[in-house]
Amino acid sequence: YITDMLTGLYNRRGYVQHFEAYYNECKENKYGLAVFVIDMDNMKHVNDTYGHEEGDYCLITIGKAMQHAAYDDEICIRSGGDEFIVLAKKYTEEKIEGYKKKLRAFLEESCAKDNKSFDISVSIGGFVYQLFDDVLVVDNYGNSFTSYQWYKNGELVEGATDQYYLEENGSIDGVYSVALIDENGNSFKTCDETFPRIEDHLQNIGATEYT
Numbered sequence: 001y002i003t004d005m006l007t008g009l010y011n012r013r014g015y016v017q018h019f020e021a022y023y024n025e026c027k028e029n030k031y032g033l034a035v036f037v038i039d040m041d042n043m044k045h046v047n048d049t050y051g052h053e054e055g056d057y058c059l060i061t062i063g064k065a066m067q068h069a070a071y072d073d074e075i076c077i078r079s080g081g082d083e084f085i086v087l088a089k090k091y092t093e094e095k096i097e098g099y100k101k102k103l104r105a106f107l108e109e110s111c112a113k114d115n116k117s118f119d120i121s122v123s124i125g126g127f128v129y130q131l132f133d134d135v136l137v138v139d140n141y142g143n144s145f146t147s148y149q150w151y152k153n154g155e156l157v158e159g160a161t162d163q164y165y166l167e168e169n170g171s172i173d174g175v176y177s178v179a180l181i182d183e184n185g186n187s188f189k190t191c192d193e194t195f196p197r198i199e200d201h202l203q204n205i206g207a208t209e210y211t
Contacts, residue, residue, distance in 0.1 A: 007063030034091035
């Protein structure tokens with residue numbers, strides 16, 4: 001079996017069976033791969049106060065909410081207990097926020113419609129992974145960049161890649177900035193700083209990955 005009998009979502013076996021193909025499709029087509037982790041916050045309270053039948057109601061309703069909030073071809077998984085995972089492609093940070101809002105709204109509306117004396121509270125963490133082979137930088141807004149240029153005191157430093165190059169080719173004293181360049185050739189410049197290492201600049205703008 002690759003589906004969970006209670007919720008109808010994929011189980012761990014279904015996740016393993018589908019993940020590789022889903023991942024490869026995103027990488028091949030340069031889609032942003034989003035991963036959500038969803039936990040029910042008040043499962044123990046519902047079970048202890050209202051009984052396990054109502055706990056099952058919560059799990060089933062979360063599964064329905066996950067599918068309701070889906071835009072297109074998301075993979076919804078019950079990974080165990082009150083924990084769930086969603087895999088989604090072609091996602092941005094804005095789309096993640098939209099998914100969260102739709103899911104929480106469905107939970108609230110379901111409890112009200114079914115006259116439940118409790119709410120279903122969930123915690124949702126989500127992140128977009130850019131799987132492009134040529135991506136150099138991914139920031140925590142989902143933006144990706146394929147190259148960068150160094151500037152010292154407002155002048156482009158040809159061929160400079162890090163602090164050590166600059167130390168070998170003159171004083172490192174000065175004001176530095178980095179121009180990040182996306183796959184369309186658009187350039188985005190970081191603020192001027194006195195530190196001469198690209199890692200420091202990228203961390204300063206919230207970059208999450210760099211090589």
